Amino acid sequence: MPSPIYLLYSLPFTAYHLPYRCRPISIYFVHEGKGMIFRTSRPVNLTTALLVGLLLACSTMQEAKPPNGAAVHHLVILHTNDTHGHPAKFFKYPAPDVGGLAARATIVQRTKGQNKNVLVLDAGDINTGRPESNLFKARPDIEGFNYIGYDAMAIGNHEFDNAPEVLKEQMKLANFPFLSANVRTTQGELLTLPYIIKEFDGFKVAIFGVTTKETEFLAHPDNIRGLVFQDEVEVAKKLVPALRKQADAVIALAHLGIYNSSELGSKRLASEVSGIDLIVDGHSHTKLDAPIVITHPESGHKTLIVQAWKWGLILGRVDLFIQEKRVIDYKFEAIPINLKGVEKRADGAVAYHVIGEQIPEDPELMSLMKPYVDGARILLSKVVGQAEETFFYNGVRKRETALGDLVADSMLWYTKYLGVDFALQNGGGIRADLPKGPITQRSMHEVLPFGNSVVVLTLDGATVQSLFDFIGSISRGQGAFPQVSAGVSITLNTLTKKCENIMINGEPLDPGRTYKVATNSYLAAGGDGYRMLLKALHRYDSSASLRDVVIEYIEHLGGTVKPRISGRINFIDKRTQSESMQEAA
Numbered sequence: 001m002p003s004p005i006y007l008l009y010s011l012p013f014t015a016y017h018l019p020y021r022c023r024p025i026s027i028y029f030v031h032e033g034k035g036m037i038f039r040t041s042r043p044v045n046l047t048t049a050l051l052v053g054l055l056l057a058c059s060t061m062q063e064a065k066p067p068n069g070a071a072v073h074h075l076v077i078l079h080t081n082d083t084h085g086h087p088a089k090f091f092k093y094p095a096p097d098v099g100g101l102a103a104r105a106t107i108v109q110r111t112k113g114q115n116k117n118v119l120v121l122d123a124g125d126i127n128t129g130r131p132e133s134n135l136f137k138a139r140p141d142i143e144g145f146n147y148i149g150y151d152a153m154a155i156g157n158h159e160f161d162n163a164p165e166v167l168k169e170q171m172k173l174a175n176f177p178f179l180s181a182n183v184r185t186t187q188g189e190l191l192t193l194p195y196i197i198k199e200f201d202g203f204k205v206a207i208f209g210v211t212t213k214e215t216e217f218l219a220h221p222d223n224i225r226g227l228v229f230q231d232e233v234e235v236a237k238k239l240v241p242a243l244r245k246q247a248d249a250v251i252a253l254a255h256l257g258i259y260n261s262s263e264l265g266s267k268r269l270a271s272e273v274s275g276i277d278l279i280v281d282g283h284s285h286t287k288l289d290a291p292i293v294i295t296h297p298e299s300g301h302k303t304l305i306v307q308a309w310k311w312g313l314i315l316g317r318v319d320l321f322i323q324e325k326r327v328i329d330y331k332f333e334a335i336p337i338n339l340k341g342v343e344k345r346a347d348g349a350v351a352y353h354v355i356g357e358q359i360p361e362d363p364e365l366m367s368l369m370k371p372y373v374d375g376a377r378i379l380l381s382k383v384v385g386q387a388e389e390t391f392f393y394n395g396v397r398k399r400e401t402a403l404g405d406l407v408a409d410s411m412l413w414y415t416k417y418l419g420v421d422f423a424l425q426n427g428g429g430i431r432a433d434l435p436k437g438p439i440t441q442r443s444m445h446e447v448l449p450f451g452n453s454v455v456v457l458t459l460d461g462a463t464v465q466s467l468f469d470f471i472g473s474i475s476r477g478q479g480a481f482p483q484v485s486a487g488v489s490i491t492l493n494t495l496t497k498k499c500e501n502i503m504i505n506g507e508p509l510d511p512g513r514t515y516k517v518a519t520n521s522y523l524a525a526g527g528d529g530y531r532m533l534l535k536a537l538h539r540y541d542s543s544a545s546l547r548d549v550v551i552e553y554i555e556h557l558g559g560t561v562k563p564r565i566s567g568r569i570n571f572i573d574k575r576t577q578s579e580s581m582q583e584a585a
């Protein structure tokens with residue numbers, strides 16, 4: 001006699017924010033005690049889903065399997081990465097009060113209240129960002145993670161931004177382990193715990209950490225002296241089979257990055273190592289709407305890769321459904337942490353609206369952060385240098401300017417150790433004069449209000465050629481107008497809209513070689529029309545704020561700077577002298 005068929009539940013495939021009837025649907029059946037799953041490939045409405053599901057269920061009744069009653073375990077993973085010293089809510093141009101640990105804490109507590117099995121993970125790079133964190137060597141961030149109840153964090157490359165003693169202190173302060181299975185001393189000892197196994201209600205989950213091998217050249221040599229960064233894949237190939245024996249699911253907490261190429265970063269880890277169910281990734285500051293799914297070519301094992309952008313701006317949520325040591329379904333949500341959309345009203349005023357819900361901040365955690373936030377405020381008025389004359393903002397969208405040269409040269413200087421060939425800044429990213437007299441953090445905030453970081457891109461010669469072709473097409477007055485570093489000279493023919501005589505470090509542009517270019521994170525993401533930069537073969541976000549980099553450069557120059565230009569951008573243009581073009585908004 002056929003046993004009853006239970007329709008257990010139907011689940012959205014990925015995003016919650018789509019209307020329910022538009023989502024692809026997964027349907028679970030219990031038939032003769034055996035769980036079954038069907039997923040539609042296209043969005044369907046609920047009635048269709050039920051009908052299809054029932055038909056499928058009836059057809060499977062012919063070949064009944066012995067009952068095994070295997071339970072389906074539900075695990076919720078909340079994840080962040082690259083929070084980079086953003087412990088308190090902050091101003092992210094042009095909107096105030098986004099992110100912050102106190103709002104994140106509210107969501108974590110709520111999720112824990114609603115679910116039995118919750119894991120809270122961070123994929124590394126807690127260090128280096130805003131003054132309230134930098135001044136206190138990420139102390140507020142770690143105290144906040146403790147309060148929230150993080151289960152583990154991966155060691156990211158920026159955990160080596162300070163002396164080794166600082167990292168040791170940070171690990172001591174944390175109530176959760178910093179994981180990494182591939183960082184060893186030259187004597188062969190692991191720097192920290194490689195993995196943990198968490199026990200939940202009726203099942204176990206193994207979480208192992210991996211740190212990008214790139215740390216070898218990204219970190220300051222003094223901070224990684226005596227350490228070896230082993231190949232992530234080689235280490236995981238040995239570790240994962242052992243972990244699978246001990247746990248129902250295996251999670252890699254990876255600071256590796258997501259790139260176009262599947263031969264790099266976490267995509268490589270998933271394609272070359274079988275048996276990882278989920279990679280909670282970081283390093284590349286990738287914003288995903290859905291997990292990346294990689295099928296191992298030999299075993300057919302599927303690995304999900306997730307990442308939650310940067311700075312705690314979103315909290316990732318993955319729900320895994322695990323049965324008999326197999327992930328049978330999942331869902332994903334990127335929860336915005338008080339992110340704001342901006343609209344300009346007809347009267348010119350700017351209005352903000354919160355994306356998603358306005359998340360209340362946990363008051364206890366806010367008071368824990370207050371001394372750090374107050375301390376950082378004092379830093380903003382500190383004098384960091386002197387300008388002998390005013391660096392004028394006027395003209396940054398039309399011609400080479402001393403202020404643009406200063407910004408671009410700062411990026412070149414800061415990234416020189418990575419072999420960067422030249423640096424590029426958009427004129428529109430510079431918003432105010434740097435006035436004659438004392439330079440403060442605050443005045444630098446006015447010059448560069450956007451909070452961009454410095455990013456290094458590896459580009460093939462053809463992409464560099466299309467970069468300069470694009471530069472040639474920019475009208476004078478547009479925000480995209482370039483400011484370039486020392487080492488570059490170009491002639492903009494505004495009559496033909498071509499960029500001519502491109503010289504890089506004394507040589508004509510060679511389409512046959514690759515170039516390393518430093519730029520701000522906005523252009524690196526394809527902003528202001530620089531879409532060709534998305535074709536980068538490799539990208540590294542230094543996470544150093546462009547403002548801080550300019551300040552450090554001024555300090556490096558002895559603290560005093562004087563405006564001058566050096567003929568980097570030349571013109572073939574009848575109107576060169578007249579500046580008759582309108583400045584774009």
Ligand SMILES: [Zn+2]
Binds near residue numbers: 125156157158255284
């Ligand atoms: Zn990183």
